[in-house]
Amino acid sequence: MRDPETFFRALSDPTRLRCLLLLMAEGRLCVCEFVHALDLSQPRVSRHLGHLRDLGIVLDERRGQWVHYRLHPALPQWAHDVLEAAFQAEGLRDIRQRLASMPDRPSAACD
Amino acid sequence: MRDPETFFRALSDPTRLRCLLLLMAEGRLCVCEFVHALDLSQPRVSRHLGHLRDLGIVLDERRGQWVHYRLHPALPQWAHDVLEAAFQAEGLRDIRQRLASMPDRPSAACD
DNA sequence: TCCTTATATACGGATATCCATATATGCGTG
DNA sequence: CACGCATATATGGATATCCGTATATAAGGA
Numbered sequence: 001m002r003d004p005e006t007f008f009r010a011l012s013d014p015t016r017l018r019c020l021l022l023l024m025a026e027g028r029l030c031v032c033e034f035v036h037a038l039d040l041s042q043p044r045v046s047r048h049l050g051h052l053r054d055l056g057i058v059l060d061e062r063r064g065q066w067v068h069y070r071l072h073p074a075l076p077q078w079a080h081d082v083l084e085a086a087f088q089a090e091g092l093r094d095i096r097q098r099l100a101s102m103p104d105r106p107s108a109a110c111d
Numbered sequence: 112m113r114d115p116e117t118f119f120r121a122l123s124d125p126t127r128l129r130c131l132l133l134l135m136a137e138g139r140l141c142v143c144e145f146v147h148a149l150d151l152s153q154p155r156v157s158r159h160l161g162h163l164r165d166l167g168i169v170l171d172e173r174r175g176q177w178v179h180y181r182l183h184p185a186l187p188q189w190a191h192d193v194l195e196a197a198f199q200a201e202g203l204r205d206i207r208q209r210l211a212s213m214p215d216r217p218s219a220a221c222d
Numbered sequence: 223t224c225c226t227t228a229t230a231t232a233c234g235g236a237t238a239t240c241c242a243t244a245t246a247t248g249c250g251t252g
Numbered sequence: 253c254a255c256g257c258a259t260a261t262a263t264g265g266a267t268a269t270c271c272g273t274a275t276a277t278a279a280g281g282a
Contacts, residue, residue: 004197009123013270017116031229044271046230065228065279081196086115089189106228124240142259155241157260176249176258217258 001056001072001079010055011086015040015048018095021087023058023071025096030066030106037099066106112167112183112190121166122197126151126159129206132198134169134182136207141177141217148210177217 001007011017018038023029029037034045049069052058057079059072071083099105112118122128129149134140140148145156160180163169168190170183182194210216 004200005123005125005128008119008128008197012116012120012123014116015270017119032227041272042229043231043273046228047270050230062229062278067229076200078196078200081199082193085189085192085196086119088192089115089187126240143257152242153259154243154261157258158240161260173248173259178259 001075004078006055007057007079007082010052010057011082013048015044016052017086017090018092019045019049019052019069020057020071020083021090021092022095022099023069024083024087025092026099026107028068028070028107029099030063030068032066033099033102033105033107034069036102037095039098068107112186115189117166118168118190118193121163121168122193124159126155127163128197128201129203130156130160130163130180131168131182131194132201132203133206133210134180135194135198136203137210137218139179139181139218140210141174141179143177144210144213144216144218145180147213148206150209179218 011020015038019034022034022037031042031046031049034040034049035042038045049058049060053060053069056072057075058069061068061070122131126149130145133145133148142153142157142160145151145160146153149156160169160171164171164180167183168186169180172179172181
């Protein structure tokens with residue numbers, strides 16, 4: 001992650017912000033879990049995750065037919081602090097509940 | 112300040128981000144001081160400050176022919192935390208130096 | 223190999239953002 | 253009132269962003 005303003009622009013989209021806050025809460029998720037939790041189209045989620053990957057904010061890892069995403073381990077402390085502050089402000093309750101109600105979650109299966 | 116993503120969008124522009132970090136450091140500044148410190152055109156600075164005002168992020172106060180800006184007192188804690196984290200990440204040294212070298216600063220004069 | 227599922231990308235259009243330039247407003251002074 | 257300085261806004265064009273739809277790629281299983 002380069003400069004703060006690029007990071008803030010990444011967080012200025014509701015899809016991307018929710019993806020990142022979900023990752024903070026859950027640690028690691030695959031695309032179909034984002035799609036279910038956020039109730040958005042697959043291309044939309046995939047495009048935004050790809051954007052976050054290109055910026056070095058998240059890291060992807062293929063496991064069989066699934067691709068798992070997590071926060072990039074090299075994310076600087078100030079970026080973590082920003083995400084933490086956003087997490088305070090954002091509800092996120094209903095979204096995490098919808099994720100929990102997803103049947104046959106791939107992340108739960110493997111490890 | 113309503114939601115985090117609107118706040119992040121406001122911070123995603125370099126002009127606005129620098130204005131806010133300058134306000135964090137200096138407390139209160141008038142438009143011509145921003146113009147001098149950031150070396151940008153007056154309409155550009157004024158437009159971005161107006162944007163921040165409309166969002167409830169800063170507060171303006173006319174003092175004679177000058178208009179002073181400061182962070183909005185009602186800014187929630189999480190927004191302060193975000194600005195604090197950005198302040199850590201951003202250098203800002205040269206900019207504050209350029210401000211300090213400004214002759215006849217209006218903010219210093221009155222109060 | 224064929225089919226299914228999961229994920230990624232390409233395309234085109236609608237909308238938003240940002241800027242420079244020009245002009246308007248507001249205040250203080252003579 | 254006329255002028256000068258500080259600040260705000262309007263206009264138009266260039267560029268970026270975001271989306272839905274359609275399609276491409278990749279892996280696993282029959």
